[in-house]
Amino acid sequence: MSSNAGYTLADGTRLEDLVSVPTREVQMRALSDPEIYQLEMDRVFGRTWLLLGHESEIPASGDFIVRDMGSDSVIVARAKDGAIHVSLNVCPHRGMRISTVDAGNTQIHKCIYHGWAFRPNGEFIGAPVEKECMHGRMMPKEELGLPQARVALYGGIIFATWDIEGPSFDEFLGDAKWYFDTLFERSDNGLEVLGPPQRFIVRANWKAAGEQSAADGYHTLTLHRWLGEVGNYSKSGDGGSADLSPEMYGVEVSSPHGHALRCIDLGRKIKKLTGLDPAELSVEQKLEALPPPGVTREMLPQLMKRLSKEQLEVVVSMPPQVGGIFPNVLFAFVYIPQADGTVLGLTLLHAYVPKGPDQLEFVNWVLAEKDAPAELKEKMLMQSIQLFGTSGMVEQDDSDTWPHMTLAAKGARGRRSTLKYQAVYETGAPKGWPGPGIVNEGFTKDDTQWHWWLYWNELMNART
Template structure:
């Protein structure tokens, strides 16, 4: 009997050797190799939990949207009982896409090729000219339904996996869930989307964006330097550097995960001083929440936090709240505070997915959220501010989406593909004294640990013997 072996590329390179664990380097080839891309579709997007959207996008029976799980198109539907389903968008007759629409509402999904029809739960209804039994008699109708993924809802977010008997979603999140709950499960009614997600195509490998989403704060100092030079961001606070110096924002707490999830927790006290003029050192938990409510919340909403979060989570929320981070493999989220000209603060709640469309192409998908209880005036401000900064034409995303194509092109070069991505800035601190949260926690100036753990999990998934 042959023993299981890890995958090897056509030139003899073992996939695991692309990530040098001892020197914390990744070969640039990983951002361009077509063979790797095909393996990723099977071993990553075909195996783990993938983010697809939010249930408020399909509020009614029969609502659906089309999304992608790696290289596969899927239908995200809601049936008459209110249950959410994720179905492979492939007719079981001849392989035509069941739906060619981005979204809609129907109780019967009908393939335009031969008319085979399916319910929102994927069940096969029948084919035209029923008396002729054009679906044949070799397979039952139950066997001809659309392929179904395993689905979970988390704070209204929709995740799915083809690994039907694999780890649960909670196991996939691991210790990171404790922190994600502070963001996604903090209010009584939860979040909802502010319209359909924005989408645009970037000529880049999905991992160039994906690894950045693993809480890379360092690039902000240079790529987003303008944040400290223009508008309300340029105003200095106590102990802060000159205009353009964003280094104070690089200090905080970072949480890594063996599954590649990551969070950047940034000092709230510094923001309270800067934006309100109050001294956070003399404020209670309640006073901090009222002085600067969490991004996307009003003072009237903060009481909900006490009903939904533990005292330990409230401690983190009022000291070093998570503001930016990622969910492996391709999701970035931001819950950030945006200063206004009148001295007020508007929160932004956004999520990006970097959907692979080939070895050198990704689709950038951007969702903008608000709490269901948020007043309309706040929702309008959040939508406008988030589009301006983090939308498909936003000032921040114009910076980021310019770097990824350059990295992908460089990784195709005869010499460039032999060079390495380096993650050698290593934390040596550990968690702050008294830190109540779980996980791999470090404090201080942002380092490479979160992104490095992202690559280690990529290596694990890609290198597993079969």
């Protein structure tokens, strides 16, 4: 991507100076500046692939949901041929939003202002009083349809981009796709949503949440310390200490495109469940002892068939459990201890949708394998909401920090402070690690988040 060096903000600051590559610092004003926010809508959200939902939200012909791509509202609709289309939710006649509801089913999307009508694929049908040709004769009907985003389905997840000639979705994921496939492409019938996503507003800049989603493990020690103290999460049974630092060791995978994965050792969990040394167990025995989150033992043959030997090695030893897809997606495929000593796996996606320089919409999808039994889905849904939902124990912590960061970034002095990413890995990948990417092992560091900011910086300074 070529550089557009030289863009200067209104106060004289060069855009490229917001990120100091030699010292791994980012100016705090990036979390509050309206001018930077407007540039992001074109240069980040106008160029990257964005998560909009899951195809199971719109299973039937005519089904639609309304979502946002940056600051643009879009209609995500299923046409009669089953194809999914993403159309700009702006009537080309007078600029009215065509759909003013969150979801529904229709074969005709009709603007409430003057009645212009469109098909689920965005094609213009016509305007009322056809004989008067109220759309005019200056432009053919074919040119009056709704602008279309480019669409990709990945494991049933709907992504879209306005960059029609840009990288494919697979190219965008790059090496990280090898790991994401172990989460989203592991079963024959795939994932589905357990109801519509939860959505709530947080008064914070979207990047405060976005950069944390890039596998920030370190904050868990302090912000989520209750995970080592409360109920089923208490470490008291493991020697009386609530110290979570042992959980901070693992493997972290960075991406030149800002994606990140935090891979956490399953050895302790498998040993606790089986009483056996994981090193002495086969891949099949480890899968039987602790199936991946959301997967039942009956589904394990599907994993064995769909994933490579190398991917299965990672799944049973150091699987990706949390991380992000640039720019604003967090995934959580986590193991939750239960009161009876068993483990429940949860599978979730979050998106942090920008709603202005100091406001984001938090969108939470709870997922489950379509083949999972109903009672398992219900249990996953309840515990996902309790932990990661609108009022979830984890998200109450996270959503408290982001507004404070955003407010601090507005201060006359605070905006000149910097975010620092100076805890650097010096290890590289563990010996024999089978996966690609920028891989490091050991205690969690800042590298994954720093690569998130590097790609943000690259996009912001790219030639328009």
